[in-house]
Structure formats: C-alpha cells, structure tokens
Amino acid sequence: MSIFEKLESEVRSYSRGWPVVFDRAVGSRLYAEDGTPYLDFFAGAGALNYGHNNPVLKQALLDYIARDGVTHALDMFTVAKRDLLETFQQNILQPRELDYKLIFPGPGGANAVEAALKLARKVTGKESVINFTNAFHGMTLGALSVTGNSMKRSGAGIPLVHATPMPYDHYFDGAYPDFLYFERLLDDSGSGLNEPAAVIVETVQGEGGINAASLEWLRGLSDLCQRHNILLIVDDVQMGCGRTGPFFSFEDAGIKPDMVCLSKSIGGYGLPMALTLIKPELDVWEPGEHNGTFRGISPAFVTAAEALRTYWADDELEKSTRAKGERIGAALQGIVEAYPEANLTAKGRGLARGLEFENGETAGKVCAAAFERGLLMETSGPDGEVAKMLPPLTLTDAEVGEGLEIIDASVKAVLGK
Amino acid sequence: MSIFEKLESEVRSYSRGWPVVFDRAVGSRLYAEDGTPYLDFFAGAGALNYGHNNPVLKQALLDYIARDGVTHALDMFTVAKRDLLETFQQNILQPRELDYKLIFPGPGGANAVEAALKLARKVTGKESVINFTNAFHGMTLGALSVTGNSMKRSGAGIPLVHATPMPYDHYFDGAYPDFLYFERLLDDSGSGLNEPAAVIVETVQGEGGINAASLEWLRGLSDLCQRHNILLIVDDVQMGCGRTGPFFSFEDAGIKPDMVCLSKSIGGYGLPMALTLIKPELDVWEPGEHNGTFRGISPAFVTAAEALRTYWADDELEKSTRAKGERIGAALQGIVEAYPEANLTAKGRGLARGLEFENGETAGKVCAAAFERGLLMETSGPDGEVAKMLPPLTLTDAEVGEGLEIIDASVKAVLGK
C-alpha cells in the first residue's frame, strides 16, 4: 500500500481516476514521475486558465520570491496588493465600466461565496437565498447550503436550510417560460417562499454538467432581481477570468451583478486567491467583521497582476478562447451526430465544453479511455454523465487538435463503431 | 485617497493600525516601501512560525518553481505530496506515537475546521457541537458558528445555531470546579442540552485573548469526552506547529484528540495550506464528499516538508521556543508588577504571549505606541484588551530583547511612570 493510500483520507477523489504520481507541468501538459506526458483538459478544474507554470508569470513569481517580497501579509497594505488593485482597476473594471469594491475574502472560492452570502444577508436583513438546480458553490457550510449535489449536501451532517432551489435555464428543456415558478412564488404573498436576500448563480454550471445559461435567461434573471429588489450574485469562480471568452462570463449578457465571486484562475499561477466584488453601496461591513489568515498572499497577487497585464490589456485571449471554443464545440457536435443512437449532447460555451452521455458509467469509461490515451478529462453532472473539457485558455491549436483526436478515439473505444 | 482606500472594502482591518505600505520581509522583520524596518511580533497571526521568507524554505521553493514542479494539483498524487506525507509521518506522527489519517480540506484553517465538524456530525449522526467561550475557529458559516465573538457572529446574517458555548478554563478565575456545568448538563437527561457530536477547543485561545488552558483542564476535557463518547477536536491552527513549544500544542497534556486542525504555519512559508488529522476509524467519507480546488498546493507542500525536516527532526526548536517564551513571560510579569495599579495580567504559554490591560482602549494605545517604535503587535480578546505577541519562533535572542524593550517603552508611554 502506498503512502498515499495509507495516510490520506478516503475522501480523495481525482487520484482514483488518474492513478499516477505527477511531478512536473508546463503549459497544457502534466508529467508523471516516469516522464509520461498528459495533455490537460481539466486545468485544475478551471484554476489554470493560463496553463501550468506559465513562463511569464513564473518569472514574475521567481523574481518576487528572490527579492524577498513579503509573502504573507494578512490584509495589510503592500506593494504587491497596490499593483494588483491598480491593474485590476485599469485592465478589468474601467474598460467594462464596472464599479466594484474588492473584498479579499480568504484563499478559496468558497470564501468568496461565504463573504457574498454574509454581506447579502447583512445588507438586506433577510436570511433566505435562491440557488439553482445543479449549482456548485463550495464545501463550507454556507457555500454548501447553496450547492445542489445531494451526496455533497449530505456530508454537512446538519440540515442545510436557508436556500431554495429554482430551475436553472433549460431545466425543462425549454418547454416552459423562464422564471415561471420563481416569479409566481415571489408575486404571491401566500406562496410560502421566504423572501430572498439574494440569488446566486453560475452563468455556466461546470460541476453541474456544463449547463450554459442563455444570455436571454441571464438578462431575465437580472431583470427579475431588480424588479423584486433581490441582490444578484454571480459566482464566476470557475467561469470567470476568461473561461467563456470575456473576462467576466456575464459580460456577453450585458448585465451588472451586485456581487461577483472570483477565485481559481484569478491568481494566475494556481496559487490560492479569491475576490468578492461588490457594488460600493453594499460595503456596509464593520472593519474585521469578516477576516482570515490567508487574505494577503502576495505571490498570488504578483502572478495575478502579471496575468492581467499579459492577457487582459487587449482582447486577443478573448477572441482566441471564443475561436477555440467554437472549434471544440463543432467537433463535439460532430461526435454527437456520428452516434445518433447514443443520445449524446454537446454542451457549453467558450472553453467550458462538455459531452453528455446517457449515464455516468459511459462518461466515466470515456474519461478512462482518454486517460489511457494521455488526456486528462473529468466527468461532471449530477450522475457524472458529462465529460467535461476545461483546457488552459492558452493551449495551442495543435493541442486542441490533439485533444479532440483523443476524445474521438475514446468515444469510439467506448461506444463502438 | 489611496487606491487601497478607494478600491478595497471597508472590512479591511490590520491596515488601519499599521498605515504603511509593506514591501519586503526577512526573518523577524517587515520593511515598508521606504525601507523602514518593523520587528514582527505578529508573524502573520501565527502563520510565520519560521519567520518571513525563511532562507532554507525559500531555496526549496525557488528550486521547485524553477524546475516546473506541478503547482496546482487538486487531490492528485504528486511527488511533492508524497514527500510531505512521508516527512509528516516520519518526523511528526511516528515519534509521537500518533495514528492519524490526513485530510487536505482546502487552503485555510476554516476549511480544516469545516471538514472536522462535517465529519464529526457524519460519524456520530448528531448535529450539536460544544465550543468554548471566546473561541475563534474561522469565518465560514460552520466555523463561525463555533466562534465566540459577537461582532463576527452577527456578520453571519442568519442565526448561528447547532453549537453551545461552555466556559473555558479559568472563565470564573478558578473559583469553581472544571466542567461543573458541562458535565452536569451531560449527565442530566432533562437538561435541554442537545447531545453533542463533538467538542472543539483551542489549547491556547489566541484571538480570545491568549487564554492558556492548563494541562489539567485539557486532560479533564479529554477524559470527559471519552466518558461521554464525544469526539474531541483540537483546533491547532494557531497554536500548532510549535507555537507553544512542542509540535502539537496538546502534547504537554498527554492527550490524543480524535481530530486535529492544522493550518497557518503548517505550510512553513506563509502559503495557504491546511490539514485535518483524523483517527483512522473516523475515515468514513465517500470519495469526493468533501472537496475543493486548492487542496494540492504543491509549493506549500514543498516548504511544509522542508520545514518539518529542518525544524522537527530534533527538539531544538521546541526547547528554544520554551526558553524564549519563558523569557518573554518573565518580562511581562515584570511589567505587571511594575504597574500594580494598572491591573495588568501576563498570559500565555510558549511563544504565544499576552499582556492584558484593563480595557481595549489602553491595549490599543500600547500597540500603537509599539508601532511608532517599530514593533508590530496586535490586540486580541473580546474587547481587544490584550496585547498579543506571536513572534516567529526563529527570532534571535537579540530580537527578543529588542522587542521587550519596545514593549516596555510603549507601556510606559501609555501608562505613564
């Protein structure tokens, strides 16, 4: 029995599907300790939009560490934070005419969500929150209470209350008007729905199965929130930082959420970092009312600022992501059409793509076949029925092609033909 | 208005007391961007036990980054994780005859606490948890529900239930038997106390005001938990990794908790990392039942393993911590005696020390006076009435002396005489 199996809790998961020991990584590739390369279509579950150990960010990081830049700084003022704030304002907020203040809520996406929910409740004086079917927002109690997956919810050990799930876009395959149920409950003072402080939503549900809400649906949700005086929180932890093309995944819909949660790729290099963006009028915190040890990880600030400078000074990455995304989408559609009897569905937007199989067993076999062929790809969806593709945004066209070939071969290996 | 004040949420706190912009840091010192040095008696709230940018760890980190060691690895098997597991087993668990499995619960201390609480509830099928007066366990909803501070609790925006506070050691100045109330409620089936899944405790309450529980009290608590079949969780996030002398703060008491939460200094270099240690028989998780993006921060594993090799292969650091702690304790006692009318109290254990003033205003003035003199020191306690000292364990004897002189001068400046 390896030291991993002996000492690490049974809760570990990814190592079960990919039972090798990884050592190095560059760009779109991870290398096992024996040197075997793996093309990474998972990218740290969206935490590595700029690839593994991106050389530009790496140099900035090495320089900062070498010169003894402060590493851990709580929420003190630092040169590294100032650079990040200025770059974020200049390259992200100003060009998009967005007016947000930044909370450094702690190191991970769940912290960004917890801070948003706490503040929404504090601002409105209401406890209840609306989430959506198949949402994923994190594993701490507040974030877990707005997450859909029943296995993960049962891990809480206490009843998760204070949230009511509403149907996400296309939950009924488009057969019924959007927000029919939600708005009827809000309008009816006898509905029994506790008046919500906020709605929390992902524009594309990654863990939920690469469900991409339409832009109309997102606009409709934003309108509904404004009509009913409900705060709109977009959890852009996985879909932000360019995953769907634009920096914020909600830009195409033309909406301006009240709060935005960022994490995963915001740090650029895979180091823990998170942000909660809030409209300035919502900034009613007392000093220290929300705090934490890891809110000033300067190395992550350094790589974050460098990533914003390198990739978000113009729209090249955005365009490339859209183009590559469409290429993958078309290829997946081709697979769908090649196996008409298999009832496949191609899903997603930008470089968040999925191929839905009839059940989790088949999707799992396809991912296993891909792993054998040197491609890292995971399943998602309530029953793991979707093969999920989240490659680094910086992958090359050749790598797109390579990945698609493996996917093709893996599907064929599993579905026959 | 600076970019900090303009763009960062009002929730920021430390930057209010220390209104300078920090840039570099080495060992026990932080440097403002104008080069002004500050002796750090705060050490990242206990996250920098080995000092800022410790050169041994720094080299390991630079090497790892330079060679493109994988940075972000979710919970995959990696060379870096294997090294950490082996070193932890060899240098920490085996010599102490401790049998724990490790959960990588997410990047911060709150994640370690959330995972412990979730698992305790899952294992026992009970929801209620016992915490202690003036406890601090974190800001996510689960961790916040076992935290004492009323301002921080009110930030939750929902009633925090499922926890009942019990009096910490010396809550009544030793006038009453330990656990009098707690055990009476447990023994009485009509008491109305919901049967607890677990007790969560800090051996020294850092945020609560450097309240050090006696070893007898800790043993008594452990015995009580065993008698009543309650899981004992020690939150060693701040007091572990040698802060009180031994690696685990509970070692001196001779107890073996069912679960232990580690974070802050476990990563060694100030990068986010956390661990939840659990007795093997408690490892009842389903794969993936608790997960998260930042559970495999390999650079932190690298510096963590290096720190364990450098500082925990023998008992030198432990001895030095005890010695320096006693020196500071004695000096603080000297201050107490020098101001008999001021009702000061010297508190703490190891290098977790505190000087309690009559109120938060006085303590705040002393910390401000220290800052003017080049020393970083924060207040803690329910009303901020305790000046808290958490210097790096690696500070030199000269730095101890330097710090004590500044403290002396600062107290004098505030209390007169």
Place this chain on the structure above:
Amino acid sequence: MSIFEKLESEVRSYSRGWPVVFDRAVGSRLYAEDGTPYLDFFAGAGALNYGHNNPVLKQALLDYIARDGVTHALDMFTVAKRDLLETFQQNILQPRELDYKLIFPGPGGANAVEAALKLARKVTGKESVINFTNAFHGMTLGALSVTGNSMKRSGAGIPLVHATPMPYDHYFDGAYPDFLYFERLLDDSGSGLNEPAAVIVETVQGEGGINAASLEWLRGLSDLCQRHNILLIVDDVQMGCGRTGPFFSFEDAGIKPDMVCLSKSIGGYGLPMALTLIKPELDVWEPGEHNGTFRGISPAFVTAAEALRTYWADDELEKSTRAKGERIGAALQGIVEAYPEANLTAKGRGLARGLEFENGETAGKVCAAAFERGLLMETSGPDGEVAKMLPPLTLTDAEVGEGLEIIDASVKAVLGK
C-alpha cells in the same frame, strides 16, 4: 373604549369585521346580545359542521355533564373515549376500509399537524417537508413552517426552514403538467432539494382562497409520494368531517393517505378536539414521547361520538351536502356570469365555496355588505380576495336560499348594476 378594546390584544381579527357582541346561537344562526340574528356562513371556520348547539349533541352533552361524567382525563382510558373509538371504527373506518390508529395529539388542529410532522420525521429520519403554495396548517412553529401566508410566517420571529413549497393544483392555471417541477427536483440528485420526509396537503385550501384540487391531481400526488417513498399527510382539519360531502375530503379521489389530521368539526359541538390518524406501521412513538394536557376532553368525545352516530351511520348528510354545495356553486356561477366585466371566479367543492374578486378590497366590501344584511361571511386567499362560504352542513334549503339572496344583494351593492 370597551373592555374588549382595552384588555384584549390587538391581534384579534374577526371582531373587527363583525363589531357586535354575540350571545346565543342555534343551528345556522348567531344572535347578538340585542337579539339581532345573523345567518352564519362561516360556521366557526369549519368547526360547526353540525350547526351551533345542535340539539341532539346538546342533549348528550347536558346528560354527560349532569351525571358527572369525567370531564378532563388526559390520556386515561374512559368510557367516553371507548365509545368514541368504537363509533369511529364502526361508522368511519370500517365502511371505508381504512386502517388507521388514532393519536390524540392535543386540543387543536395545529396539534394534529405538529404530531403528524414529528412522527413523519421520526419514522423517516429526514427533516424536510413539502408543503404547497397558499397552504394553511396552523400557528405553532411546526405548523406555521408549512403555512404559506407571509404575514403569518413573519410572526414567527425566526427563519422558518425545513419546508419547501411546491405549486398547488392550478397554480399556473392548468397551463403546465402537474408536479412538473416537484418530480423533476426529486428525480435529480443534483437539484438541491432536501429529500422530503413527507408531503402535507389540503384537498381544498380554505384559508388559501377555497382552492379545490382536482381529484386527478390528488391521485397524482398520492402516486408520486408512493413512487418516491414520501409520506402523504392530508390535513383534513377544515375539509374533513363532511365539509366537501364525504367524511374525509380525499375519499372521492380514492386515495389512502399515510396520515390524516382532523380537528374543528370532529368534536361536533365546537369544543376543542383533534385527531391524527396514522397507518399502523407508522406507530413508532415511545409512550409519552408526544403528550399534552388537553388530550382527553370527554365532553368533546361525547358530542363527537354522538355526531358520528347521528350523521355518519348512512350517507344522507353526504348527499345533502353535495346537493346544497352544487346549488350554491351554480348560484355563484350565475353571479360570475352576471358581472362579466368584474372577472369573478366561482370556486370550491361541497359546502366549501368561494367567490373570487379582483382584489381583497372588493371582497371585503362584499362581506361587509353581507354583514349589514345579516350574513356572516369571511374573506380568504393571500390578499383576502375570496369571499368564503362555509355554512353548517345542516343548514336548511331555505337558509341556503336566504344566504344566496344576501350574497346576491351584497355583490350588487358593491359592484353596482
């Protein structure tokens, strides 16, 4: 200021619409202290199905009191309880082939609901319950948590959680398939819906606005519960005891709920009494696990048994209720058609009837006009937009006519024409 206004809390409600002091009552009529008679189309909110001071029940009650039959008996065995149990079994359960055990849950309908919810949770080990939009189940915390009205919910002063409202029949005017949303959430393990212990439903929502679920919908609900292993609780507090025709309001649908709540008219004479009927296999209580002072009100048992003997030995009352109900329904439909521009709707089943106006103000004016004309009638629905008719089932045909004439005149007085 009267003693009522001076001494009674502002929470009082019915006395505001009917500001006279009532003294006596017989059959379908209440008399003010000055002798003014009022035809009662409210019947104690459904608690007086056999009329005020029904002479047959009155004699049994007087005899019992006169002979010093035990009045208050907790849950002891009594002659009065035995007679009730035997009569209930013989006249109610056996003819309908229903196999239930009886809980005496306390004096009122809310107690019957609280006992059902407690037992459903105990049996299943699940906390969550499904209720329906515009449901009303009572004012104690457990019952209130499954009640829809937002004003009443806000009276709780704590977040009411553990229940999720689903759309009642015709909530979307029949435009969408029944249970579309409910069943989709149940089938989807990622929906975020906490797995429910039970569904609680009224077959006709009295307080909610006389919304009568179709028999198909009720059967569909029962099927859904069986498919998903969810307990079905019918709250028949207001609609049971013959209000819609048959003794149980669910009989026409041909379903057999797992639990049934009875109160209001079960006691026959208006004295407090309640029953929770449960399938025998659900009887997992510990002795005394649910108790209460007023579970053995023998005078109510006496009138209850007498009412069962008098009215439920044959189907005469049932037939008469159906006939009178149809007559009232037809008359209301006539009013609807007479005021096409007013958008009225005739609602209900059996002798639970309603006339829905465009808003609560109009409905209130009609009820006030009826009161002026000597008819007691209340509003219901989320905005009080439905004039509700719940006359005693024993009213005469002449009284039906008299009431309808007043309603006709009152509508005319308000809507003109």
Place this chain on the structure above:
Amino acid sequence: MSIFEKLESEVRSYSRGWPVVFDRAVGSRLYAEDGTPYLDFFAGAGALNYGHNNPVLKQALLDYIARDGVTHALDMFTVAKRDLLETFQQNILQPRELDYKLIFPGPGGANAVEAALKLARKVTGKESVINFTNAFHGMTLGALSVTGNSMKRSGAGIPLVHATPMPYDHYFDGAYPDFLYFERLLDDSGSGLNEPAAVIVETVQGEGGINAASLEWLRGLSDLCQRHNILLIVDDVQMGCGRTGPFFSFEDAGIKPDMVCLSKSIGGYGLPMALTLIKPELDVWEPGEHNGTFRGISPAFVTAAEALRTYWADDELEKSTRAKGERIGAALQGIVEAYPEANLTAKGRGLARGLEFENGETAGKVCAAAFERGLLMETSGPDGEVAKMLPPLTLTDAEVGEGLEIIDASVKAVLGK
C-alpha cells in the same frame, strides 16, 4: 385486546400506569366504571385546581349550554368573553396592580407559550431564547425547543435550536452563586451566546421534578433580565391559578414578568383554554398575525369567570392552599426522616409537592402501590424519580389525611421497614 389497545397509538402513557376505565368524577375523586373510587392527587396534571366537576362551575356550565349560549366563537366579541374579561380585570389584575393585555392564543398551554415566544422575538428582533434545565413548556415545535427532556426533544425529528439552557435554581445544590454562568456569558461579548430575546421560566418545575425556585432566585432573575434588557416570560400554566397559594405563582417573589402564560386550570372545569398576558407596550401584533380556531370556547370562559368569582374574590383559597401545602410538606418531611438510608427529599411549594426517590424505578413502584390503594399520583423529573402530588386545591382536610396515609403506606410497602 381492548379497543384502546387496538386503535389508540402507542404514544398513550397515563393509561399504562392506571389500567382501568374511568367513568365519573366529583371533587377529588375519580370513579372507574365498576364504581371503584380513586382519590386524585394528580388533578389533570394541574388542570383541575377546583376539583372534578365542581358543582358551582357545573351549574353555570349547564345553564349556559341549556340557554344556547354561543359555544364556539373564534375571537368574536361575546357576552361570555366580556364577563370573563371584566372578572379577570376586577378579581385578578386590579388587586395585584398588574397591567396586562390578554391574548387568546389557542386552546392549550403550548399555544400560550408559542404566542409568547413569537411575540418576544417580534418585539426584540432577536431569535434566541434562554430556558432552564428540566423545563417543560409543551410539545409543539416552539414550545418543545425550550423543553428540557431529551426523550421528548428527540421526538421533534429536527434539531431544536434557538434556545440555550441555563442552570435552574439549586442545580448545583446551592454551592455556587446564582446566575454565575448566565450573567458571565451575557457580559462577555466573546462568549458565543446568541443575544437572547427572552427568558422563559417556571417558578416551580412540575414536570421537571417539583423543583421550586426560591423567591430570591426569581427576584434575581427578574433583575438580571431588566439589567440586560431581556423579556421575562413566566410559564404559569401549571403553577398559576393558585397552585402554589397566590393566583400567580410569582406573586410571593414580588416580580412583574413581561409576559405570563396561563392554561390548565384557568378554564376552571377542565375544558381547554389558555391566555397569554403581555405588558401593553409589547402588543405589537398585526390583526390576525397569530390566530386559531379554538380561541373563543365560551363554555370555558363561563366556568373560568365563575371560578374567578367563586375562589378569587377573597384570599380564602390562597390561605387554605398554603395551609394544606404545609401540612403535606411536613408529612413528606416526616417520611424523609423516617427513611434516612433511602436518601429521600421532600420538595415543592403550596399544593405542588414531591417526594424524590433515589431513582425512577422506586418512585414508580411507590406510585403503583398508591394506585393499588386507591390514590392517583404520578412521577416526574428527568428519570421519573419524583412522586408528584398535585391534588385539587379544594380537597378537604380529611382527603389530605387520607392521601397522606396512602402515601405513607405505599412508601412503606416499597422501602420496607
């Protein structure tokens, strides 16, 4: 198997200890259907302070029913209610200089408690409530959440939160200062105690084991509540209406609670009725915000008013209760002293008396022995270790003697000697 055993739920309890079928009752005696008389030292768990079928009240009740006085009146104005309000004001409130408004909260004591808790939360905007060890306040979810008994709490099926138990008087045998723990937690902003809306307390805990709080303790509690701006709710459901001597059990302590819950004997004749008394400034309800079907049970109002006129126009009953209570107390003390090795304790105040045995088994045997000898007496306390005596206040001196003789004989039969 009898119809009782066949048809009634296993939750029944009293019928297990007294397995006879009762038929009639007069004064202090119940009669089984075979004519066997039983002296009643239980009195409907305190609901029959004026004895069974008290002839004065009986006549008023028969007259009212015979003349067709309205029986069921929701919260309408009635002649019966006016008489009750006037009598309550004149005979109860005015002589005691108490200024309360009356809520008719529903038929039972739990309703009185639920209404008080709801209003306290609404008035203060806080959710948390303080209850006491071994409290009993009822079985509906709100009332159950402030009840101590663990078996009854577990019946809820959901975590009962929002209440924190504090030690009742003498919980530590007087060894520690009163309110030591409670006030320390309130004073400490870091204690983790949620700020309470209200304290709910019984002056003598009947179900909890006839624990009588000292008058000093009650005054201390009232003072503490005023100092900390916490509403004081006295649950006088069992101990009010003269059970301890004065009409309100808190009169001797000289305190004026913010709210008082009454039920059980307030109706006089054993018919369900309850009242919640509130200080006028707390009357912030919306009309109908709390409602219910059985709030205007006029027959109970008639017997309630008659009881107030008959027994509370002077202090004769109060004096007699005190005298008889002292006689019983002295006799119990005699038994205690007669069995020094048995560690008995005599408990109680007024005509709420108890004899505590070493365990529930012994107390149960004594009650069983008493039943064999014709005396009804129940156990209470967390383990049923207290034989509880709650005779009608109207029992004769001869009946006191008769009861004491049976108790004497029953103790002897069980403890030997």
